[in-house]
Amino acid sequence: MSASWLSLESALDKALSAAHTVTECETVSLFSANNRIVATDIVATLDVPPWDNSAMDGYAVNTAGLSTSSPLEVQGTITAGMAADTPLSTNRAFKIMTGAPVPPNADAVVMVENTEQRENKVIIKSLPTSGENIRLKANDISAGEVLIAKGTRLNAEHLMLLSSQGLDKVSVYRKLKVGVVATGSELAQPGDNRSSTQIFESNRVGVCAILGNENLDIVDFGIVEDDKDSLQQLFESAIGQVDIMVSSGGVSVGDADYVKEIINRLGGVDFWKVAIKPGKPFALGYLQQSDAQKNSQRTLFCGLPGNPVSSFVTAKLLVVPVIRKMQxxxxxxxxxxxxxxxxxxxxxxxxxxxxxRATMHKMADGGYEVTPFKTQSSGVMTSITSANCFMILHEDVSQLDAGDTVPVMPFTL
Structure with a gap:
């Protein structure tokens, strides 16, 4: 590995260090909060459950003096959403449903399968222990404890939890604005006519799909030719307009690869070239401007390689973690x-x-087998669409035999 190339871990550490979390917050409905980041600790205001309740359908009893030979008179029925009118009397039982409050004087619930009902009486066929089949008050959540910590990405189970506390809104960090652009005179917009020397541009839509899963606002800057003035104008317009500018192409060593030069002119390049394949010519930097009327504005820059597979891989491995940190x-x-x-x-x-790029499948013994594709070119996008995982070969690995164990990164679980 060249001394000027960063390892993936070093590149990611540098990228995360350069990613500053947004500070602005907003309050949104729980129905709009999925995949948003909590801006403050959320503290429980209610005990869950709010009272001792039955863990199953059965009969609420008092275990003191209980026997299998003496039928108990059924004092009444308690369903979920109601409570007993009176405490449990001696030698009696309440028929009770799952989730219903346990009546005063009862200390156990006998599951219905361990009982036999005769007219208005019930026979207990298996004696319970005190506390059996009762979910105690605050057994799940106690008022005052932190329910969800600041910095948590909300998902369905978090939202259900918040709703169970009576909340309908939550404070989250504002959405990131991410600009996406493709550079290259050889690129044509899909749907338009192209010349005989052009190819249809494909990276933007893929990168937007990858980043769009992070719940952010994307600004599409389209396609820009390999022209210094046009590129500089584009990147100047991005400063302050977006939090991150993601560019594909123009970061290699070709005569028309002007992106790094312009980023250095407008801000700086923190690093370029990562020891991964595909994706070596990944660049990280920043765009910045200051004037007398405005405070200094800074936009993080991520330069993806132009080859489609390289762009796909580096967007997942390096850009997505940066976005999550900034969120x-x-x-x-x-x-x-x-x-x-x-x-x-x-x-x-x-x-x-x-x-x-590889395919993995589950074997009869529960383990997985993985088969890499013969074609691993960074320009062959079908190696991604036909694959279901990345097979990872570390820097020091030169040879592997069939039957060896290798790490894989599934595309989906």
Whole structure:
């Protein structure tokens, strides 16, 4: 590995260090809060459950002096949403439904399967212990405890929890604004006519789909030709308009690759080149401007490679974690990986971490097998559409045999 190339971990550390969390907040309905980041600790105001309640359908009894030989008179029926009018009397039982409040003087619930009802009496066939089948008040949540910590990304279960506390709104960090642009004179807009030397641009729609899953606002800057003046004008217009500018193409070493030069002129490039394959020419930097009337404005810059697979891989591995950090999410974690058994031997030059497109499937014993594609070109997008995982070959791995264990990163679970 070249000394000027960063490892994936170093590149990600630098990128996350450069990603500053937004500070502005807004209050939104729970119905609009899915995938948003909580801006403050949310504290419980109610005990859950609010009272001792039955864990199942059965009969509420007092275990003192209870026997299997003496039928108990059924004092009444308690359903969910109601309470007993009177405390449980001696030698009696309340018929009770799951979730209903346990009546005073009862200390256990006998499941209906362990009883036999005769007219208005019930026979207990299996004696319960005190507390059996009773969910105690505040057993789940106690008023005053932190329900959801600041920096948590809300999902369905969080929203259900908040709703159960009587909340209908939540304070979250504002949405990020992310600009997306493709650079290159060889690119044509899909749906338009193209010249004989052009190809249809495909990176923007893929990057927008990947980033759109993070619940943010995307500004599409379209396609810009390899022209210094046009590129500079574009990046100047992005400063302050978006929090992050994501560009694909123009960050390699070609004669018309002007993006890094312009980013350095308008701000700075923190690093360029990461020891991964595909995706080596990834760049991270910033755009900044100041004037007498405005405070200094700064926009983070992520430069993706132009090859479609490289753009796809670096967007997932490097841009998505940066976005999550800037959104205010705490504990931004690496993508999930798991182990699988390799089906074919591999020989390669050990230098970069290789994210090979592959298919994995579950075996009869519960483990997984993985088979990499023969074609791993960063320009072949069908290697992504036909795959269901990345097979990860680390920097020091030059040879693997069939049957070896390798880490894989599933596309979906």
């Amino acid at each position: 205010g999410q705490v504990n931004v974690s690496a993508p999930l990986t798991m182990n699988a058994t390799l089906t074919h031997p591999i020989k390669r030059r050990a230098r970069r971490r290789d994210f090979q």
